[in-house]
Amino acid sequence: MEGPSLHLAAEQLQPFVGKRVKAVFGNTTIDQERLKGQVVQRIFAWGKHLVIQFDGSALRVHFLLFGSFEADVLGITVTGDYKRSREPRLALTFPNGELRTYTCSVVHLETKDARKLYDRSVDVLARQWDPQQALERMGKTPDERITDVLLDQEVFAGVGNIIKNEVLSLERVHPATPIKDLRPAQRKALVKRARTFSQQFLRWRRAFVLLKHLRIHRKSRCPHCDGPVKHEKVGKRKRMAHYCPKCQPLGKT
């Protein structure tokens, strides 16, 4: 799950803010008892994290690769289409509904204000996003490849493999390009696109039309030249890159 999906989740779960936890269940090994009776102070997303703040502590949920969630509010399922039979990792029951999370990492954060643990200027979807800072951090690793830097959550929090592939296609940059081979104008364009595409991703997700708008991720034809798309693992992270070798050539620019 990428950043925009987490921001959308935080939005959808706002009806639980101010509500008291009535029951807790699930197969997580964290202490569940302590959540009972707690009142939700706020729910927010940072990058790929979902944070639920309670009185003295918070919950941090990370959905990794296969995670999902669903929530019922006043009897209506506001999101998700998952099998009810599956055991949730963690479920919270409130007077007005229930949140169920699956296949995710859940941890307690020992803080009364988890917002202090997160630097919002790093989150590409945050109002406080700082593109200049991203540019500077990018420049600090001239030998790193752009595919790895775009996926670095300390530089572009929220960017995942889909956003990475789409941004590189839009800017016509080969995923294996070392930062030092990118002109300043091109670096700037990539930074800007990481945010604008993430915002677009969020709008599409909200309208349930994301998949049909992806141009190169998991496609076989380049959106620019209609040539064949290459699919291969690139960079130290070895995530699958989907790119057009003709429109996104490797080399100094």
Added chain:
DNA sequence: ATTCATGTTGTGAT
């Protein structure tokens, strides 16, 4: 049946 995928963290070898 097998592989792959919107991801991160920890371990043990080098």
Added chain:
DNA sequence: TATCACAACATGAA
């Protein structure tokens, strides 16, 4: 000490 490859986690679709 640092870096790296790999495992672990865990589920559904192709």
